[in-house]
Amino acid sequence: MNEIEIWTYDWVPAGPRGLVRDLRLRWACEEAGLPYTVRTVPFDGRETNHLSRQPFGQVPYLNDGEVAIFESGAGLLHLARKSEVLMPRDRVGESDTLQWTIAALNSIEMVTVPYWFLSMSGDADNALRGWRDQRLDQLEQVLGEREWLAAGRFTAADLLMADVLRVLKGSAFDARPATAAYVARLTSRPAFRKVHADQIAQFAAADDARAAAG
Amino acid sequence: MNEIEIWTYDWVPAGPRGLVRDLRLRWACEEAGLPYTVRTVPFDGRETNHLSRQPFGQVPYLNDGEVAIFESGAGLLHLARKSEVLMPRDRVGESDTLQWTIAALNSIEMVTVPYWFLSMSGDADNALRGWRDQRLDQLEQVLGEREWLAAGRFTAADLLMADVLRVLKGSAFDARPATAAYVARLTSRPAFRKVHADQIAQFAAADDARAAAG
Numbered sequence: 001m002n003e004i005e006i007w008t009y010d011w012v013p014a015g016p017r018g019l020v021r022d023l024r025l026r027w028a029c030e031e032a033g034l035p036y037t038v039r040t041v042p043f044d045g046r047e048t049n050h051l052s053r054q055p056f057g058q059v060p061y062l063n064d065g066e067v068a069i070f071e072s073g074a075g076l077l078h079l080a081r082k083s084e085v086l087m088p089r090d091r092v093g094e095s096d097t098l099q100w101t102i103a104a105l106n107s108i109e110m111v112t113v114p115y116w117f118l119s120m121s122g123d124a125d126n127a128l129r130g131w132r133d134q135r136l137d138q139l140e141q142v143l144g145e146r147e148w149l150a151a152g153r154f155t156a157a158d159l160l161m162a163d164v165l166r167v168l169k170g171s172a173f174d175a176r177p178a179t180a181a182y183v184a185r186l187t188s189r190p191a192f193r194k195v196h197a198d199q200i201a202q203f204a205a206a207d208d209a210r211a212a213a214g
Numbered sequence: 215m216n217e218i219e220i221w222t223y224d225w226v227p228a229g230p231r232g233l234v235r236d237l238r239l240r241w242a243c244e245e246a247g248l249p250y251t252v253r254t255v256p257f258d259g260r261e262t263n264h265l266s267r268q269p270f271g272q273v274p275y276l277n278d279g280e281v282a283i284f285e286s287g288a289g290l291l292h293l294a295r296k297s298e299v300l301m302p303r304d305r306v307g308e309s310d311t312l313q314w315t316i317a318a319l320n321s322i323e324m325v326t327v328p329y330w331f332l333s334m335s336g337d338a339d340n341a342l343r344g345w346r347d348q349r350l351d352q353l354e355q356v357l358g359e360r361e362w363l364a365a366g367r368f369t370a371a372d373l374l375m376a377d378v379l380r381v382l383k384g385s386a387f388d389a390r391p392a393t394a395a396y397v398a399r400l401t402s403r404p405a406f407r408k409v410h411a412d413q414i415a416q417f418a419a420a421d422d423a424r425a426a427a428g
Contacts, residue, residue: 055356056321056349067309074316078309095283095292102288106319107270114328118341127332135270142269 003037004029004079005063007053008199010040011206018200021072022060024163026198028076028156030191032083038202073105073160080156088151096150100157103149109164111135116167124169136172136179143178147185162186217251218243218293219277221267222413224254225420232414235286236274238377240412242290242370244405246297252416287319287374294370302365310364314371317363323378325349330381338385350386350393357392361399376400 006029008022022038029036041050047057054061054070061070062078069075080087080097087097111132118126142149150157165172165183173180186192220243222236236252243250255264261271268275268284275284276292283289294301294311301311325346332340353375356363364371379386379397387394400406 051352051355056317056352058321065305067305069309069313071313071316071320073320074309074313077312077316091279091281095281095288098291099283099285099288102285102291102319103270105316106285106287106323107272109320110324110327113324114342117345121341127335128328131331138265138270141265 003035005037005039006075007039007041007050007061007063008059009043009046009203011043011210012203017203018196019167020059020199020203021163023195023199024072024160025060025062025075025079026195027159027163027192028079028086030195031154031159031189032079032085034079034083038198073101076156076160077101085154086156086159088153088155093151093155097155097157100149100155101160104157104161104164108135108139108161112164112168124171136176140176140179143182147182158182158186162192217249219251219253220289221253221255221264221275221277222273223257223260223417225257225424226417231417232410233381234273234413234417235377237409237413238286238374239274239276239289239293240409241373241377241406242293242300244409245368245373245403246293246299248293248297252412287315290370290374291315299368300370300373302367302369307365307369311369311371314363314369315374318371318375318378322349322353322375326378326382338383350390354390354393357396361396372396372400376406 006022006025008020012020026036026038028034041053041059046059049057050061051057053068058070060072060075061068062075064078067078069078076086077098080101087094111128112135115126115128115132118128146152148154148158149161162183165179166187173183187196220236220239222234226234240250240252242248255267255273260273263271264275265271267282272284274286274289275282276289278292281292283292290300291312294315301308325342326349329340329342329346332342360366362368362372363375376397379393380401387397401410
């Protein structure tokens with residue numbers, strides 16, 4: 001088997017540590033038992049220094065033999081195709097996992113990330129609040145009725161949805177107990193805890209090298 | 215082969231005609247030569263009348279034999295797996311198509327749709343303008359260098375990216391000639407023109423039934 005390479009930055013400031021999206025791919029590999037190596041591209045100059053690998057200047061991207069793939073959602077689906085742990089092999093289970101993976105990216109994150117962007121200027125009651133709340137309420141209804149989003153068991157869709165949701169402020173969970181319990185359940189998995197700690201440790205270790213170079 | 219069912223609303227107001235996302239699935243079926251039927255759910259009561267099929271109250275969703283799938287992006291990837299016209303069968307071509315399909319959903323549409331949402335209140339210079347412009351500029355750079363996003367030929371990724379981009383105001387294209395040419399090229403394809411006309415005609419025909427019922 002080819003060793004999977006997960007590419008991220010060589011350093012990030014304290015704020016985003018534990019939140020960089022390479023975590024999604026690390027988490028998937030840990031759940032599936034797929035061997036992987038984390039490799040890095042310089043944070044400084046990231047807007048242009050790896051456009052040939054990621055046309056929006058972001059991370060992560062992934063190498064797997066001859067396959068080179070960017071977009072964390074695409075990398076996750078690529079890994080899911082390699083392991084039944086992440087996605088069932090039957091058509092119904094696979095399409096169920098696929099639809100909820102895309103829902104995390106295009107129905108939930110499409111509003112939660114821009115909402116967060118607007119909130120950074122201090123306006124939690126911004127113009128995207130109503131739309132965000134509606135989507136979270138709809139998701140709360142789903143999660144109130146079942147433990148996992150797709151196929152009656154843990155899949156890549158849960159991994160991604162939990163990663164999308166865990167970054168929200170606590171107020172998003174106050175009146176949504178099923179969502180809060182879901183996120184707590186997913187982020188207490190040993191694979192998540194390991195890769196979360198790994199990412200924070202990696203970026204913290206880079207502080208010294210950066211200080212020495214600076 | 216099971217007949218594919220594409221579900222949309224039974225009617226929409228004039229504004230969104232030609233823009234409802236069932237178009238993405240119709241377009242894919244036409245490109246691939248996959249037989250399909252368009253079926254409808256009532257527009258009135260859409261917030262709750264089909265939550266068992268689409269948990270956010272939206273359209274489209276798709277039936278294909280035992281597979282039932284929502285999220286236009288997921289339906290598109292499902293169809294792409296059925297036809298090499300939409301996605302190459304080799305691992306490299308397939309992952310290239312996958313990454314650009316996800317990029318349309320999670321790197322471009324993630325900002326263009328919320329930007330449009332904020333613009334509806336008349337503020338084209340809203341807080342998401344800079345982010346949107348950056349992403350469109352990065353995409354312009356890519357499209358300046360090649361005709362198709364993935365695998366050196368038309369794929370589902372082009373279909374989706376063109377559908378995401380075509381709804382933007384003309385000002386988005388003024389300084390981005392490669393993007394403008396790309397959208398023009400994709401939307402001049404016979405399959406797009408057919409399904410665009412079909413969707414508009416279907417909703418217009420429903421005006422009469424609605425008037426009679428009202």
